[in-house]
Amino acid sequence: MHRGGLRPVDAGGLLVALHLPEADADIVAALDHLAGGLGETGFVTVPSGDGEEAGQPQEKAQQHQPHGWPSRLGQPVEEGSGAHWWRRLARSASRCHEARARRRCAGPHGIRHGIPGPQADLRAPRTPRETLNTTAHKPPPGLPTRKAARDLLDATLEQRRPLEEALEGLPKRLDPRDRAAAHRIAAMVLRRLGSIDEVLSPFLRKEPPPPARHALRIGVAELLMLDTPPHAAVATAVALAPKAFGGLVNAVLRKVAAEGLAVLEGLDAPRLDTPQWLWSAWHAAYGPAVRAIAEAHCGPAPLDLTPAPGATPPEGAEVLPTGSWRLPAGTRVTDLPGFAEGGFWVQDAAAALPAILLKPQPGERIADLCAAPGGKTAQLAAAGAQVTAVERDAHRVARLRENLARLHLEVEVVQADAAAWTPPEPFDAILLDAPCTATGTIRRHPDVAHAKRARDVQAAAEAQSRLLAAAARMLKPGGRIVFATCSLQPEEGEAHIARAASLGLEHQPFAAADLPGLPEAITPGGWLRTRPDLWPERGGMDGFFAARFRRAA
Numbered sequence: 001m002h003r004g005g006l007r008p009v010d011a012g013g014l015l016v017a018l019h020l021p022e023a024d025a026d027i028v029a030a031l032d033h034l035a036g037g038l039g040e041t042g043f044v045t046v047p048s049g050d051g052e053e054a055g056q057p058q059e060k061a062q063q064h065q066p067h068g069w070p071s072r073l074g075q076p077v078e079e080g081s082g083a084h085w086w087r088r089l090a091r092s093a094s095r096c097h098e099a100r101a102r103r104r105c106a107g108p109h110g111i112r113h114g115i116p117g118p119q120a121d122l123r124a125p126r127t128p129r130e131t132l133n134t135t136a137h138k139p140p141p142g143l144p145t146r147k148a149a150r151d152l153l154d155a156t157l158e159q160r161r162p163l164e165e166a167l168e169g170l171p172k173r174l175d176p177r178d179r180a181a182a183h184r185i186a187a188m189v190l191r192r193l194g195s196i197d198e199v200l201s202p203f204l205r206k207e208p209p210p211p212a213r214h215a216l217r218i219g220v221a222e223l224l225m226l227d228t229p230p231h232a233a234v235a236t237a238v239a240l241a242p243k244a245f246g247g248l249v250n251a252v253l254r255k256v257a258a259e260g261l262a263v264l265e266g267l268d269a270p271r272l273d274t275p276q277w278l279w280s281a282w283h284a285a286y287g288p289a290v291r292a293i294a295e296a297h298c299g300p301a302p303l304d305l306t307p308a309p310g311a312t313p314p315e316g317a318e319v320l321p322t323g324s325w326r327l328p329a330g331t332r333v334t335d336l337p338g339f340a341e342g343g344f345w346v347q348d349a350a351a352a353l354p355a356i357l358l359k360p361q362p363g364e365r366i367a368d369l370c371a372a373p374g375g376k377t378a379q380l381a382a383a384g385a386q387v388t389a390v391e392r393d394a395h396r397v398a399r400l401r402e403n404l405a406r407l408h409l410e411v412e413v414v415q416a417d418a419a420a421w422t423p424p425e426p427f428d429a430i431l432l433d434a435p436c437t438a439t440g441t442i443r444r445h446p447d448v449a450h451a452k453r454a455r456d457v458q459a460a461a462e463a464q465s466r467l468l469a470a471a472a473r474m475l476k477p478g479g480r481i482v483f484a485t486c487s488l489q490p491e492e493g494e495a496h497i498a499r500a501a502s503l504g505l506e507h508q509p510f511a512a513a514d515l516p517g518l519p520e521a522i523t524p525g526g527w528l529r530t531r532p533d534l535w536p537e538r539g540g541m542d543g544f545f546a547a548r549f550r551r552a553a
């Protein structure tokens with residue numbers, strides 16, 4: 001019997017099996033942790049007195065040994081052939097276990113089979129000495145990217161902050177490529193969260209704390225969805241996890257690497273990746289099309305641009321029938337020729353439609369209420385209208401001004417609450433792109449699916465009603481309003497049509513001819529309704545609602 005109550009079954013070469021006299025899960029967890037820190041040291045733990053596993057270490061170890069590792073189980077422990085370091089392992093495990101017990105640290109998380117740690121590249125190990133030399137804890141390459149991705153998940157899922165805001169909060173020193181890669185990883189986790197957690201669930205007996213859960217999620221996304229080489233995905237996830245959970249993450253992800261794809265392929269991904277309340281609401285509103293909507297959220301959205309008048313599309317851009325330019329997902333807008341000169345701006349193809357439907361005329365006085373970052377303001381100004389852009393948020397006002405400056409557009413910008421602001425004189429027309437739950441933008445902002453709750457819809461609808469009432473007061477008699485939201489929830493769209501009459505607004509239905517590039521988006525009732533499953537062969541579009549009203553004379 002050795003210190004820590006651990007008895008070696010085999011310590012020859014590099015594969016170590018420890019036969020525990022009792023099924024002490026804390027020791028198992030401590031060993032898992034230790035193996036994470038030991039780099040290329042692999043081990044298998046087999047508790048005795050634990051049902052079928054007792055007395056069958058060799059069979060169990062073979063079942064769980066990392067691919068390509070020779071099994072040395074059953075051979076006698078030989079001094080000088082690696083025995084010294086299993087003793088070290090046992091002593092450290094024991095110390096670790098005692099310290100954990102004293103501190104009452106997070107307990108075990110059920111995984112009993114350790115595999116190579118953060119420095120492992122999954123090659124067969126070399127000599128024992130060489131193995132020990134790899135314990136210098138050199139962080140694996142790519143760790144800053146994964147740390148940033150984990151911070152993004154923490155911000156969005158734990159603190160419920162918008163992903164865009166969390167991206168802005170990443171350290172300024174982070175390389176732009178690392179930032180983009182972190183964004184891509186976090187967005188994939190958010191997009192496929194339900195599926196990822198389902199893949200993980202058979203391998204977890206207890207809920208790990210959020211930092212370990214996020215490391216696992218990142219690992220699964222990289223292994224199964226982002227084509228990261230398995231050794232890099234596992235090593236970085238292990239290094240990312242809190243130390244006490246390195247072994248757990250290591251073991252689980254090795255399982256996922258071996259079996260996860262088959263599990264993933266058997267899942268109903270659209271259903272799992274859509275929060276239940278959204279699925280039910282969309283099913284009530286759109287019937288069986290809910291599945292196509294959810295499927296459209298599974299992948300990243302293309303980059304859509306709205307051109308300045310007379311601009312030429314960049315190479316590789318598809319010119320959409322509504323006039324937007326479309327480039328593949330992942331295209332960096334700042335790399336495109338013409339960006340700095342103001343030849344175009346980023347705007348989803350659907351987001352460009354409300355301003356088109358307002359039909360701005362040169363010289364008309366038009367208010368753009370709730371204006372930042374300014375996509376619709378730019379459309380109105382580029383059409384020659386005299387635009388007043390109203391935005392409440394100071395930070396977003398700054399962004400609006402920056403964008404307008406790059407596009408060389410003259411606009412009056414007012415920082416104010418549009419629900420309370422009174423213009424010096426009434427407007428000819430108003431575009432009200434009201435704040436909403438943004439459930440139409442989930443393919444671009446996958447955090448929205450997790451940040452919003454059913455109760456947010458009603459609150460957003462009430463705020464929209466107040467803004468619509470205020471907008472009606474800002475109009476000349478006979479003036480027109482286009483009211484829009486980027487929500488798929490009917491409470492934030494269609495429901496406003498019935499209420500508008502009480503505000504002195506007449507609904508003026510659109511005709512299909514008002515939108516020759518996308519007539520199918522004009523409903524029989526005469527309002528605009530786009531959904532992510534529209535234009536599937538082209539890459540879809542955001543979900544938008546828009547309706548036109550006229551102020552009674």
Ligand SMILES: C[S@@+](CC[C@H](N)C(=O)[O-])C[C@H]1O[C@@H](n2cnc3c(N)ncnc32)[C@H](O)[C@@H]1O
Binds near residue numbers: 370390396
């Ligand atoms: C959907 S975004 C607008 C997008 C913008 N129209 C565009 O096309 O780029 C909503 C904007 O409304 C602003 N906002 C929210 N409530 C507001 C209010 N009461 N008055 C003015 N702006 C408001 C938000 O800060 C946000 O910038």
